[in-house]
Amino acid sequence: MTTRISFLTVIILGTAFTLQFAMVTHADDIDHYSDRARLKTALKTGETKNFYRHEIEKMGWQITSVNYDKPEYLEYEIVKGNDLYEVQLDFDTNSSKATKVDVTVTHIPYLPAWFSFFRD
Numbered sequence: 001m002t003t004r005i006s007f008l009t010v011i012i013l014g015t016a017f018t019l020q021f022a023m024v025t026h027a028d029d030i031d032h033y034s035d036r037a038r039l040k041t042a043l044k045t046g047e048t049k050n051f052y053r054h055e056i057e058k059m060g061w062q063i064t065s066v067n068y069d070k071p072e073y074l075e076y077e078i079v080k081g082n083d084l085y086e087v088q089l090d091f092d093t094n095s096s097k098a099t100k101v102d103v104t105v106t107h108i109p110y111l112p113a114w115f116s117f118f119r120d
Contacts (some may be wrong), residue, residue: 036081039103043087046097049074052089061085071096077106 006108043056049069056078065077067086072090083105090100 018062034086035080036103036105038081039085039087039102043089043101045099045101048096048098049091052076052087052098056087066089 018073031117039056039059039061042059043052052074053063053076056076059080061078061080063076064079064084067075067077069075071093074091076087080083086104086106088100088102088104091097091099092099
């Protein structure tokens, strides 16, 4: 009898822990998705490089790195709070206007220490 109770206790606690973890992870995804969606909406195609820098800063994001700055491609790393994204822009070399905008979540294992460096 005690073996059954112990077994059921482990199953119930394991399930409760898994559900709690899944809900927290899902909530984080919703936050990241909404920030990412807002960025993608604001950073529409058909604009010049200056527009994107201005728009990112206007939305409260800080550009921490320019990974590439070529006539046909621009890539920023941006940060706001604990969120870090990479903005990738493809440009038409004739018109100098963006043809593609992509915003991706950047996951770095040492992220909290990295953020504290910029806050100090």
